[in-house]
Amino acid sequence: MKQEKRVKVGIVGAGKRAETTHLPLLNKLRDLFEVIGFTTRSESTAIKFHNASSLKYFDSISSLVSEEPELLVCCVSGDAMFDVLSEVLSHDVPVLVETPIADPRLISLESSCNTPMGVFEQWPRLPLEQFKSHLYNLAIFDRPFLVKNDCRSFNYHAVAQLRNYLGRESLPISAYGVINPINTPAFKDNNGSVREENEIWDHGIVRFSNGAILSYDFSYHCKTAPFRSLQTLRAYSKNGTITTGKNFSAGDDFQILDFRCLEGSDTRNMDIRVLRNDSGLPIRIWDEVTKVYWKSEFKNEDLTEQEIAIASIYRDMREVIMENKSSACLYSCRDAYIDYIIMAGIQHSAQTGAVVSFNGS
Numbered sequence: 001m002k003q004e005k006r007v008k009v010g011i012v013g014a015g016k017r018a019e020t021t022h023l024p025l026l027n028k029l030r031d032l033f034e035v036i037g038f039t040t041r042s043e044s045t046a047i048k049f050h051n052a053s054s055l056k057y058f059d060s061i062s063s064l065v066s067e068e069p070e071l072l073v074c075c076v077s078g079d080a081m082f083d084v085l086s087e088v089l090s091h092d093v094p095v096l097v098e099t100p101i102a103d104p105r106l107i108s109l110e111s112s113c114n115t116p117m118g119v120f121e122q123w124p125r126l127p128l129e130q131f132k133s134h135l136y137n138l139a140i141f142d143r144p145f146l147v148k149n150d151c152r153s154f155n156y157h158a159v160a161q162l163r164n165y166l167g168r169e170s171l172p173i174s175a176y177g178v179i180n181p182i183n184t185p186a187f188k189d190n191n192g193s194v195r196e197e198n199e200i201w202d203h204g205i206v207r208f209s210n211g212a213i214l215s216y217d218f219s220y221h222c223k224t225a226p227f228r229s230l231q232t233l234r235a236y237s238k239n240g241t242i243t244t245g246k247n248f249s250a251g252d253d254f255q256i257l258d259f260r261c262l263e264g265s266d267t268r269n270m271d272i273r274v275l276r277n278d279s280g281l282p283i284r285i286w287d288e289v290t291k292v293y294w295k296s297e298f299k300n301e302d303l304t305e306q307e308i309a310i311a312s313i314y315r316d317m318r319e320v321i322m323e324n325k326s327s328a329c330l331y332s333c334r335d336a337y338i339d340y341i342i343m344a345g346i347q348h349s350a351q352t353g354a355v356v357s358f359n360g361s
Helices: 016-028 043-053 061-065 078-089 105-112 127-137 155-166 305-323 333-352
Strands: 007-012 033-039 071-074 095-097 117-119 146-150 172-183 198-208 213-219 231-237 240-246 256-263 266-269 272-276 282-287 293-295
Touching: 007 016, 007 061, 007 305, 016 033, 016 043, 016 305, 033 043, 033 061, 061 078, 071 078, 071 305, 078 095, 078 105, 095 305, 105 333, 117 305, 117 333, 127 155, 127 240, 127 282, 127 293, 127 305, 146 155, 155 213, 155 231, 155 333, 172 333, 198 333, 213 333, 256 272
Parallel strands: 007 033, 007 071, 071 095, 095 117, 146 213
Antiparallel strands: 146 231, 172 198, 198 213, 231 240, 240 256, 256 266, 272 282, 282 293
């Protein structure tokens, strides 16, 4: 069998995300990627990362680029992102950057560069989320008029998932938010530790340019307190409803799989099946009736769901680099910034009591 050409990768930044997420995953994907080295501004971090990885250290971005990487993975903090990314893009090397994207200057930087650029927003790339995308892209379900996060996902990651159902061309018009503190009694958390603290609920409503509504509800107690159980993501379309999620006692999002669509005036409950490997990880998801399916494209079937999501982003960038695929498949800085300002708008409204308006562009 023909050996696929490996993409040469350089890592910019050597913090926790690079050490615990990207390097282990790239090692698992070594048939597609070759990590040639890393650079970081911190000497102590460089020593630690080199000792843990045995990767070659480069004392600058320029020296790393001199080794002709085909992709740079940028894992730096938000306050350093603009300066670092400006230098990275000056070398005309494709780049993938970490979230959050909170600096609007990055959008201008992205639009002015001539090289592919994407963001590691992984939550819409989870296996079940990719399966939902197929249903919307194939028009099995219309794009929703209402999407709801009911304590399943947090902050801008939840917004990214919900916006993926709406379609990334839908833009926010306004946001209204409320913070609701609840004085709960002492309780034993999932680890058996007794906790006594206020429970904070965040609520937000966002209206979009196509008339759709995004509803955001989140409480950390739904993640930690046994008396808060149900966590779901829901999408309501004219011709159906998709609800997925779990009770706290369940270990994955496949406990609740309620997919219902109209056929004429009748309702059909879709028969969703999940095939797992020996490690219990999903490798295929499909509907028995429509035969719409998602399957893992990676030879290493021991990838976790989060690793599959991130590997999907790497795969798309690889196709952009190696096969001249359109970079429209990548999650852009603009996409990630919209997620960020939606949550910022909800939070600002909750603090001020005023509706936040966006410019819709």
